[in-house]
Amino acid sequence: MGARVNTAAAGTANWVDERTSIGGFVKFFARKLFPDHWSFMLGEIALYSFVVLLLSGVFLTAFFVPSMTIVEYDGPLATMKGVEMSEAFASTLHMSFEVPGGLLMRQIHHWSALLFTAAIVTHMARVFFTGAFRKPRELNWLVGFTLMILSLAAGFSGYSLPDDVLSGNGLRIIEGVTRSVPIVGEYISYWIFGGEFPGEILIPRLFTMHVLLVPGLILVLVALHLFLVFLHKHTQYPGGGRKDTNVVGLPLFPVYTAKAGGFFFVVFGVIALVAAIFTINPVWNYGPYDPSPVSAGTQPDWYILFVDGALRLMPGWLFDVIPMEWEFWGYTLSLNILTPALILPGLFFGFLALYPWIEAWATGDRGEKHVLDRPRNAPVRTGIGVALISFYVILVMEGSNDIIANLFHLSLNDLTYFFRIGIFVIPVLAFWITRRLAIGLQRKDRELVLHGKETGRIVRHEHGEYQEVHEPLTDQERWVLVSYDDIAPLEIEPEYNDRGVRRKGYRWDRFKQRLSRLYFEKRISPVTPEELAEAQHAHH
Amino acid sequence: MSTTENPTSHESEHTTPESFEDPGLPYHRPRRADVDPKAEKKAERQVAALFGVSIVGTIVAVGAYMALDMTDEIDSIRFVNMMIGLGIFLAMIGIGFGAIHWAKTLMRDHEMVEERHELRSSEEARAGAIQNLKDGAEDSGIGVKRRPVLVGTGLSALLLAPLAVLWPQIGNMGADWNTSNFGHTMWRKGMRLTRDPDGTPIKASDVTIGSAFHVIPEGLNELEHHKIEEKAKAVVLLLRLDPRDLKIPEGREDWSFDGIVAYSKICTHVGCPVALYEQQTHHLLCPCHQSTFDVSDGAKVVFGPAKRPLPQLPIAIDDEGYIVAQSDFHEPIGPSYWTRLKDTSDGMHADDSEGSSH
Numbered sequence: 050m051g052a053r054v055n056t057a058a059a060g061t062a063n064w065v066d067e068r069t070s071i072g073g074f075v076k077f078f079a080r081k082l083f084p085d086h087w088s089f090m091l092g093e094i095a096l097y098s099f100v101v102l103l104l105s106g107v108f109l110t111a112f113f114v115p116s117m118t119i120v121e122y123d124g125p126l127a128t129m130k131g132v133e134m135s136e137a138f139a140s141t142l143h144m145s146f147e148v149p150g151g152l153l154m155r156q157i158h159h160w161s162a163l164l165f166t167a168a169i170v171t172h173m174a175r176v177f178f179t180g181a182f183r184k185p186r187e188l189n190w191l192v193g194f195t196l197m198i199l200s201l202a203a204g205f206s207g208y209s210l211p212d213d214v215l216s217g218n219g220l221r222i223i224e225g226v227t228r229s230v231p232i233v234g235e236y237i238s239y240w241i242f243g244g245e246f247p248g249e250i251l252i253p254r255l256f257t258m259h260v261l262l263v264p265g266l267i268l269v270l271v272a273l274h275l276f277l278v279f280l281h282k283h284t285q286y287p288g289g290g291r292k293d294t295n296v297v298g299l300p301l302f303p304v305y306t307a308k309a310g311g312f313f314f315v316v317f318g319v320i321a322l323v324a325a326i327f328t329i330n331p332v333w334n335y336g337p338y339d340p341s342p343v344s345a346g347t348q349p350d351w352y353i354l355f356v357d358g359a360l361r362l363m364p365g366w367l368f369d370v371i372p373m374e375w376e377f378w379g380y381t382l383s384l385n386i387l388t389p390a391l392i393l394p395g396l397f398f399g400f401l402a403l404y405p406w407i408e409a410w411a412t413g414d415r416g417e418k419h420v421l422d423r424p425r426n427a428p429v430r431t432g433i434g435v436a437l438i439s440f441y442v443i444l445v446m447e448g449s450n451d452i453i454a455n456l457f458h459l460s461l462n463d464l465t466y467f468f469r470i471g472i473f474v475i476p477v478l479a480f481w482i483t484r485r486l487a488i489g490l491q492r493k494d495r496e497l498v499l500h501g502k503e504t505g506r507i508v509r510h511e512h513g514e515y516q517e518v519h520e521p522l523t524d525q526e527r528w529v530l531v532s533y534d535d536i537a538p539l540e541i542e543p544e545y546n547d548r549g550v551r552r553k554g555y556r557w558d559r560f561k562q563r564l565s566r567l568y569f570e571k572r573i574s575p576v577t578p579e580e581l582a583e584a585q586h587a588h589h
Numbered sequence: 590m591s592t593t594e595n596p597t598s599h600e601s602e603h604t605t606p607e608s609f610e611d612p613g614l615p616y617h618r619p620r621r622a623d624v625d626p627k628a629e630k631k632a633e634r635q636v637a638a639l640f641g642v643s644i645v646g647t648i649v650a651v652g653a654y655m656a657l658d659m660t661d662e663i664d665s666i667r668f669v670n671m672m673i674g675l676g677i678f679l680a681m682i683g684i685g686f687g688a689i690h691w692a693k694t695l696m697r698d699h700e701m702v703e704e705r706h707e708l709r710s711s712e713e714a715r716a717g718a719i720q721n722l723k724d725g726a727e728d729s730g731i732g733v734k735r736r737p738v739l740v741g742t743g744l745s746a747l748l749l750a751p752l753a754v755l756w757p758q759i760g761n762m763g764a765d766w767n768t769s770n771f772g773h774t775m776w777r778k779g780m781r782l783t784r785d786p787d788g789t790p791i792k793a794s795d796v797t798i799g800s801a802f803h804v805i806p807e808g809l810n811e812l813e814h815h816k817i818e819e820k821a822k823a824v825v826l827l828l829r830l831d832p833r834d835l836k837i838p839e840g841r842e843d844w845s846f847d848g849i850v851a852y853s854k855i856c857t858h859v860g861c862p863v864a865l866y867e868q869q870t871h872h873l874l875c876p877c878h879q880s881t882f883d884v885s886d887g888a889k890v891v892f893g894p895a896k897r898p899l900p901q902l903p904i905a906i907d908d909e910g911y912i913v914a915q916s917d918f919h920e921p922i923g924p925s926y927w928t929r930l931k932d933t934s935d936g937m938h939a940d941d942s943e944g945s946s947h
Binding site: 081082085125126127145146147149150151152153156157185218221222224225226228229230231232234235236238239240243244245246247248280281282288289290292293294295296297298299300303304305307308310311312313314315316317318319321322324325326338339340341342343344345347357360361362363364365366372373374376379380381382383385386389390417419450451461462465524525527528531532575576577578579582 | 605606607608609611612613614615654657659661663666667669670671672673674675677678679680681682683684685686687688689691692693696697698700701702703704705707708759762763764765766768770771785786803805815817818820821822824854858859860861862864865876877878879880890892893894895896897923924925926927928929930931
């Protein structure tokens with residue numbers, strides 16, 4: 050039988066190859082090597098939860114009616130009997146309570162959306178802290194960044210579709226923010242909502258955005274993202290035999306076909322388990338959208354919390370005397386809305402998107418980097434990363450300040466005052482502490498290389514001295530700790546030449562030098578063999 | 590990293606290299622299944638068992654769908670969904686763990702090395718690319734100043750052409766673009782304040798000190814069109830305070846009645862309903878972003894991101910003792926916008942126009 054199967058397979062392969070020259074592709078792909086590390090699976094989780102989103106989403110579109118036409122509820126849910134609601138909300142109730150497995154699919158879809166965004170952000174943090182965005186991967190960082198923004202758009206547009214009270218209030222906040230844009234804000238609002246809020250067209254528009262536009266863009270960019278991963282070949286963590294000029298790993302077929310393919314099923318399985326057990330977004334408890342009611346403790350999905358937190362953080366009056374909304378020449382400029390909702394996220398995301406260029410420019414490092422940095426070996430970058438995270442986390446916490454206040458019996462107002470100061474102070478502290486910690490860890494690495502590992506064995510020498518026995522590192526262990534670039538801060542030409550004439554472009558150079566110093570002045574150089582020999586000599 | 594050929598330092602007598610040498614790939618230790626046929630068989634059985642778990646899961650999911658009845662009871666609905674979900678969980682996790690276990694125990698785990706190639710194209714390829722572009726430009730006449738008119742008009746046409754599609758499209762998406770609708774609501778002189786949502790009118794005597802009513806305009810529920818849009822602008826909170834606690838802003842002496850005041854329920858920050866009333870402090874709190882307004886003092890902002898007070902609806906009492914509006918709000922309700930002050934008036938225009946603004 051085996052022979053017959055083989056002949057059939059060969060025949061099929063021949064048939065396909067003669068029409069597509071696929072043989073070349075298979076030769077290129079099948080034994081492509083991928084390095085192994087748990088942190089490389091974060092991006093996979095994002096990809097797989099996106100696939101689960103597509104699968105469950107197709108099921109949902111079979112039942113969801115994207116319409117804002119008002120109907121009277123006539124289904125099994127007693128608490129909603131006779132309530133006026135949009136068809137969108139009614140069809141959401143229908144698929145939840147009258148379609149077996151419908152509620153499950155909704156919950157699978159919602160949980161995978163939360164996982165999708167979370168995995169993207171975590172993956173992005175991994176790429177940031179290990180320096181995987183450096184040449185030649187800057188463009189792929191930008192593709193990934195765009196995917197992150199698109200995931201927020203996908204999440205928010207989907208969250209709004211059931212047309213319940215919570216998501217409706219979320220949309221109203223979006224409308225309020227849109228209006229605050231100078232000059233064109235009112236018209237953008239009319240453009241989005243097809244007239245006044247909420248209008249009768251928004252849900253169909255959001256639906257198209259959610260099922261066609263955004264996922265289409267995500268699909269294209271995912272393809273580009275993966276293409277670039279294959280083109281660049283994957284990065285690898287430092288270790289024996291791993292260089293910027295090679296890739297050490299296991300082949301795509303069969304090892305990663307099984308591992309990564311299997312991991313898709315694990316991700317799907319875990320999402321199904323969570324969705325089977327934990328209720329999420331029970332819109333039947335919130336009720337259909339009505340502009341009048343709202344409940345306390347309203348929270349958007351986690352990935353929108355930072356904007357909500359920023360909106361809560363910003364005072365309408367600075368120190369109770371300086372208004373943050375200005376009226377001049379008969380026009381109104383609402384800085385209390387523009388600053389937290391548009392300017393701040395714009396700066397935050399802009400910095401993030403451009404970071405590969407900022408760092409390359411500040412450090413002057415122009416080579417191809419395929420071996421990843423251990424975060425401690427880039428103390429300033431790691432510090433910046435932790436500062437950004439702390440900034441983000443403060444906004445997320447402020448976005449849940451009512452829940453925190455309730456849980457810990459704190460004053461809501463005090464919490465907000467605390468975060469208003471914290472948003473300026475904590476990221477700076479976080480940067481400083483993280484950089485200190487990273488440098489401390491580098492020192493510890495030097496210590497390890499020079500003096501070996503503590504063994505806990507105490508010996509007494511003939512002359513009575515007690516000493517702990519240190520075990521030298523193996524070549525492999527040592528290599529991980531010493532194989533990183535030791536970059537000195539930029540040296541620039543002096544301000545005046547020997548004739549005392551001031552040099553053009555000095556200020557600019559000086560600025561670059563300052564940045565370079567920020568990155569490299571406080572650096573710990575890796576141990577050299579000479580130092581090790583000296584240290585060993587001293588021991589004996 | 591030039592670690593393979595270590596240049597030795599010249600001064601040093603001993604040949605200590607400047608940097609450490611890459612020790613190369615670590616020693617590969619074979620797994621038990623690589624050397625012990627028994628362990629290999631055992632791993633194979635484990636993988637097969639995991640695949641078996643998946644098959645069981647599929648049976649559970651399909652079985653739950655077919656065998657379990659879903660009644661109108663929430664519990665039974667939850668149960669059916671949970672059983673299908675657990676079935677899917679097993680069906681997926683069995684395949685996943687099976688495949689991964691297979692890869693980890695039975696497939697190759699000895700790492701291989703592949704060289705990377707610089708991404709930069711070779712010099713010949715680059716030169717060829719440039720030559721091709723030059724040839725193409727030559728063929729078309731672009732860039733050698735032979736066809737400036739064609740390039741100019743062509744580019745202009747390309748830049749303008751999207752307008753032919755976008756202008757009508759965008760033009761149609763904003764309905765009538767009449768953003769002055771932001772400036773007024775359906776409140777009119779003499780319109781009764783009624784309860785949300787049933788629309789029953791409210792007598793002044795119903796409103797006891799300390800109580801709060803969620804209010805919609807009379808006739809809102811009967812609107813044929815734009816009911817939600819009108820409601821989104823017209824909702825009001827009606828409160829009665831002890832008149833001694835009430836500081837009445839200048840010019841609004843006749844806007845309230847014996848401590849009864851009516852304020853727009855839409856937050857002046859980004860438009861959430863300001864629905865939480867704290868009777869003791871006379872504070873209204875917006876649950877979305879916690880702007881706090883002091884109702885006893887013209888609803889001015891005492892905390893949070895809002896800057897302006899909530900607009901007040903001037904009220905009076907009609908012959909039958911019901912609370913009615915004196916006019917529309919005297920300023921746009923809700924969040925600010927660029928031309929907000931242009932829509933702010935003395936409140937007279939609203940009395941002249943009729944019915945809904947559409």
